[in-house]
Amino acid sequence: MPELIRTRDAALRARAEKVVPGGMWGHLHAAKLPEAYPQFFSRGEGGVLWDVDGHRYVDFMCSWGPNLLGHHHPEVEEAAERQRRDGDCLNGPAEVMVELAELVVDMVGHADWTQFQKNGTDATTTCVTIARAATGRRKILVAKGAYHGAVPWCSPSLLGVTAEDRAHLAYFTFNDVESLDAAAKEAGDDLAGILISAFRHDLGSDQELPTVEFARAARRICDSKGAALLIDEVRAGFRLNAAGSWEGLGVRPDLSAWSKAIANGHALAAVTGADWLRRAASQVFVTGSFWAGAVAMAAAVATLKIVRRDDVPARLAQLGQTLRDGLETRSRQFGLSIRQSGPVQMPTLLFEGDPDYRKGSAFCSAMLARGVYFHPKHNMFLCAAHTEADIAVALEAAEHGFASVAAL
Amino acid sequence: MPELIRTRDAALRARAEKVVPGGMWGHLHAAKLPEAYPQFFSRGEGGVLWDVDGHRYVDFMCSWGPNLLGHHHPEVEEAAERQRRDGDCLNGPAEVMVELAELVVDMVGHADWTQFQKNGTDATTTCVTIARAATGRRKILVAKGAYHGAVPWCSPSLLGVTAEDRAHLAYFTFNDVESLDAAAKEAGDDLAGILISAFRHDLGSDQELPTVEFARAARRICDSKGAALLIDEVRAGFRLNAAGSWEGLGVRPDLSAWSKAIANGHALAAVTGADWLRRAASQVFVTGSFWAGAVAMAAAVATLKIVRRDDVPARLAQLGQTLRDGLETRSRQFGLSIRQSGPVQMPTLLFEGDPDYRKGSAFCSAMLARGVYFHPKHNMFLCAAHTEADIAVALEAAEHGFASVAAL
Numbered sequence: 001m002p003e004l005i006r007t008r009d010a011a012l013r014a015r016a017e018k019v020v021p022g023g024m025w026g027h028l029h030a031a032k033l034p035e036a037y038p039q040f041f042s043r044g045e046g047g048v049l050w051d052v053d054g055h056r057y058v059d060f061m062c063s064w065g066p067n068l069l070g071h072h073h074p075e076v077e078e079a080a081e082r083q084r085r086d087g088d089c090l091n092g093p094a095e096v097m098v099e100l101a102e103l104v105v106d107m108v109g110h111a112d113w114t115q116f117q118k119n120g121t122d123a124t125t126t127c128v129t130i131a132r133a134a135t136g137r138r139k140i141l142v143a144k145g146a147y148h149g150a151v152p153w154c155s156p157s158l159l160g161v162t163a164e165d166r167a168h169l170a171y172f173t174f175n176d177v178e179s180l181d182a183a184a185k186e187a188g189d190d191l192a193g194i195l196i197s198a199f200r201h202d203l204g205s206d207q208e209l210p211t212v213e214f215a216r217a218a219r220r221i222c223d224s225k226g227a228a229l230l231i232d233e234v235r236a237g238f239r240l241n242a243a244g245s246w247e248g249l250g251v252r253p254d255l256s257a258w259s260k261a262i263a264n265g266h267a268l269a270a271v272t273g274a275d276w277l278r279r280a281a282s283q284v285f286v287t288g289s290f291w292a293g294a295v296a297m298a299a300a301v302a303t304l305k306i307v308r309r310d311d312v313p314a315r316l317a318q319l320g321q322t323l324r325d326g327l328e329t330r331s332r333q334f335g336l337s338i339r340q341s342g343p344v345q346m347p348t349l350l351f352e353g354d355p356d357y358r359k360g361s362a363f364c365s366a367m368l369a370r371g372v373y374f375h376p377k378h379n380m381f382l383c384a385a386h387t388e389a390d391i392a393v394a395l396e397a398a399e400h401g402f403a404s405v406a407a408l
Numbered sequence: 409m410p411e412l413i414r415t416r417d418a419a420l421r422a423r424a425e426k427v428v429p430g431g432m433w434g435h436l437h438a439a440k441l442p443e444a445y446p447q448f449f450s451r452g453e454g455g456v457l458w459d460v461d462g463h464r465y466v467d468f469m470c471s472w473g474p475n476l477l478g479h480h481h482p483e484v485e486e487a488a489e490r491q492r493r494d495g496d497c498l499n500g501p502a503e504v505m506v507e508l509a510e511l512v513v514d515m516v517g518h519a520d521w522t523q524f525q526k527n528g529t530d531a532t533t534t535c536v537t538i539a540r541a542a543t544g545r546r547k548i549l550v551a552k553g554a555y556h557g558a559v560p561w562c563s564p565s566l567l568g569v570t571a572e573d574r575a576h577l578a579y580f581t582f583n584d585v586e587s588l589d590a591a592a593k594e595a596g597d598d599l600a601g602i603l604i605s606a607f608r609h610d611l612g613s614d615q616e617l618p619t620v621e622f623a624r625a626a627r628r629i630c631d632s633k634g635a636a637l638l639i640d641e642v643r644a645g646f647r648l649n650a651a652g653s654w655e656g657l658g659v660r661p662d663l664s665a666w667s668k669a670i671a672n673g674h675a676l677a678a679v680t681g682a683d684w685l686r687r688a689a690s691q692v693f694v695t696g697s698f699w700a701g702a703v704a705m706a707a708a709v710a711t712l713k714i715v716r717r718d719d720v721p722a723r724l725a726q727l728g729q730t731l732r733d734g735l736e737t738r739s740r741q742f743g744l745s746i747r748q749s750g751p752v753q754m755p756t757l758l759f760e761g762d763p764d765y766r767k768g769s770a771f772c773s774a775m776l777a778r779g780v781y782f783h784p785k786h787n788m789f790l791c792a793a794h795t796e797a798d799i800a801v802a803l804e805a806a807e808h809g810f811a812s813v814a815a816l
Contacts, residue, residue: 012506019509021521021686026695028500041502044495052503063497066697071495087452087479089471089673091781092436094449095460098420101427113429118526118675119696125559133568150695151533151559153573157693160541164572165561234697260697265497267526267675267698278429285565287434287558288527289474289642289668290675373499 004036004369008052012040026150027064034361034376036368044071046385049373057373058390060347062381065235065260069306070385076264076302083298094294100301104270107304109243110252111272115281117291120234121149123257123269124195126286128153130255130273131193131228134280138168139187140230141194145202146174148195148232168192174200175208177217184221193228193255194218198236198245199342204357204377206350207342215251228254228277234269237261239316239345239381242307263300267293306384313345316382319391320344323382326395334402348379351405362408363401370397412444412777416460420448434558435472442769442784444776452479454793457781465781466798468755470789473643473668477714478793484672484710491706502702508709512678515712517651518660519680523689525699528642529557531665531677532603534694536561538663538681539601539636542688546576547595548638549602553610554582556603556640576600582608583616585625592629601636601663602626606644606653607750612765612785614758615750623659636662636685642677645669647724647753647789650715671708675701714792721753724790727799728752731790734803742810756787759813770816771809778805 016023016039023039024030030039038051047070049059062068069076083096097116104114117123128140148154152165170187172179174196184191196218200208222229231253236245238261246253254277259269267290273281306312321344331338336359337352351359360376367374372394374380424431424447431447432438438447446459455478457467470476477484491504505524512522525531536548556562560573578595580587582604592599604626608616630637639661644653646669654661662685667677675698681689714720729752739746744767745760759767768784775782780802782788 012503015506016509019506019513019521020523021681022690024501025523025690026693026699028695028700030500039500040506041498041500042494044498049495049499059499061499063499064697066497071498086450087457089474089675090449090452090479091457091467091469091471092438092447092449093432095420097448098423098427101424105427113427115428115433118698119530121696122527129560129568131568132570138570150693152537152561155693157691160537160539160688160692162540162546162576164575167572167575168570265698265701267497267701267704273429280568282430282433283565284568285434285558285563287436288529289472290526290673291434292436293673293675296675 004053004055006038006053009038009040012052034365036365046070047383047390055371057368057371058393059373060380060382060394061373061375062383063265065381066265067383068238068261068312069264069303070383071265073264075306076299079302080266080295080299083295088295089290089293093292096294096297096301097292100297103301103304104272107242107308108256108272109247110254110256110274112275113278113281114270114272115286116297117269117271118267118288120257120259120269121151122288123234123259123271124148124154124232125151126271127230127255127257128193128195129284129286130271130277130281131230133284134277135192135227137190137192137227139170139190140168140192141170141172141180141183141187143174143196143200144171146197147202175211175214177214180214180217180221184225191225191227193230194222195230195232197232198240201235201342201346201379206339207348207379209343210246210249212249215246215249219251222254230254231256233257234259236346238307239313240343241313262303263296264303266296266299268296268300310384312384315384316345319386320347320382322388322391323347323394326391327398330395330398331402334406336402336405342379345382346379349374350377359405359408362404366401366404367397370400372397412461412463414446414461417446417448420460442773444773454478455791455798463779465776465779466801467781468788468790468802469781469783470791471673473789474673475791476646476669476720477672477711478791479673481672483714484707487710488674488703488707491703496703497698497701501700504702504705504709505700508705511709511712512680515650515716516664516680517655518662518664518682520683521686521689522678522680523694524705525677525679526675526696528665528667528677529559530696531642531667531679532556532562532640533559534679535638535663535665536601536603537692537694538679538685538689539638541692542685543600543635545598545600545635547578547598548576548600549578549580549588549591549595551582551604551608552579554605555610583619583622585622588622588625588629592633599633599635601638602630603638603640605640606648609643609750609754609787614747615756615787617751618654618657620657623654623657627659630662638662639664641665642667644754646715647721648751649721670711671704672711674704674707676704676708718792720792723792724753727794728755728790730796730799731755731802734799735806738803738806739810742814744810744813750787753790754787757782758785767813767816770812774809774812775805778808780805
């Protein structure tokens, strides 16, 4: 396989190591990726990315979600620039906040109102706070292994977290109605809400779309107990269904948390809610220095209008299906068994018999060397700037990837 | 007093009321200000702000802190634009993250390393998490009434918050060594850290700079117990002393939380820390979708270089002293007793015998009508784009303000 030269990346890693603990933090830390992966990037354009050593990649991580329409999307950036010329972070919101709120409420099926934040974690935390305030109860049910953010009440790590931070969380298994019923029963009269990811996108395992039965059970429990159904749309939002990822199931939540793709890479998050939670939402104290920032909101207005106008989820589904079919065919040609899961717009590819992701790493490293950025164990993301030609490039690179795995 | 026409603001408030709970959230909600204040803004330039009805204000809230150098600062925005042309939210950080981290570590007295986030609350929460991870202990001491963010563990409101969210907080009184010693004794072997605002800037009360005795006591307790001293610089950072607000006291913290002014209005926060906390900082899981965003980092590099080059804190101190002296003189001319407190770069003005802020509101409303944006009970902020002429405008408006109070 062609070897990627990483002189500049290595130099930056060495400098970063001195001034940033571990050289980087969180989900963007390249230490969690195969050795061949770069840590530092110099440029993005559409669905393509360049690392600091000048290597070009057709990118299927899309900034881990935010890149929905392509980097430097002309309409989004023009809207952002227009707002920027007036003002961004002022003593209060700009008119665009109202425009965005009206658009979100119009687009999202269950939304009677919305509020804006900066991080996905801000949105999930706000949802939980509103549910507790509205119900006067404490228990929140979450799926085992689900990711809802990176603060003590929900972080995947327990380091620096106290037991009390999670005193009122209780757990069920995704898509398991029985376990959900049992958790709700256990919470009894103290059930404030059930928080569920739009689909099961746990790291390193097969992804699962919610079954209609499971979604209805969650709705039924919340209705019967006067609790709130919270959907975490942070990762999936606007890629599966612009009106809400559960719209196709015929089940509507009471609160949803959104972020990542909402402003095509500009930092923004949102909570949407039903009318019965409006009063509580107006009473809890949630805020941030930059939460009324107008430029990200202008970018979000442009992004969401394009999502609706161009039916971006449908376009991503079409591209994603071509990718999935092509990967399936090629893996078979190499006599390999792969498992592709999750919605095709956010595909996950795992190898059979690959508990340590050795096959996945070999596959992805080979693809990377041929200019395609895949992830060996996290769900990936398509963007609307991807073309059929990009998918073809990915499939050609995948042949080298599968060959590498077959040679292990 | 001239009445400000608010047709457009009123129309936007009415629209917002329908799609945003209460029409707005958090600290930027105009409901917390006298009636005359606008909710929506259309433009910012330097230290001046326009509301959506076209009224112009010399602005002494400066976006509640972020506006340090003036809106649309040419050097900051040029740096941001240069980075934007390459890329912002990519699959990992850009080179500018290293440049910024090196600059922060170079500038901030106690900093051996740094990490970046988006909200001030992200930074304070991360500090607490790192302190707990490093010490393996749980208790965090905080000052009664101090503001450290807007999530359940620290929100000024208890609505939607459970008792367990604050199970391991214990309280002392700012500048009261005895109460600090007592709280530390009570925490015993479980003391993870002491979290203190750079100065006491509680809403609606006189501000207090920390005494040397108090700062040394906090340091002594942390040293003797192996706990971490955490300074919340979110509000004060880079306005009092670019190396850290406590540098003049000769006391250095172990961890500091920064945000607001760090990137002159671009959404960014930072944690800085001492070497003994580096390992814990590299191990806790903290992350956000936009935390590696390169544009805000480029803006921060430009902002911090200007802060250092131009000694912005000294410039703000000079302007702030002129404002304070002028307000004092003029209040006396009207036979009024005012209390000005806090550092002059972040002044707080309260009236004697004004428990319901009726005098403060009349004063600020009259100033607003004359094109000066003051706050009746929160600390205010100067920015480097303010001029001597702006201060003169404020002092002239203050005469009308004091006349209004004298006429009550």
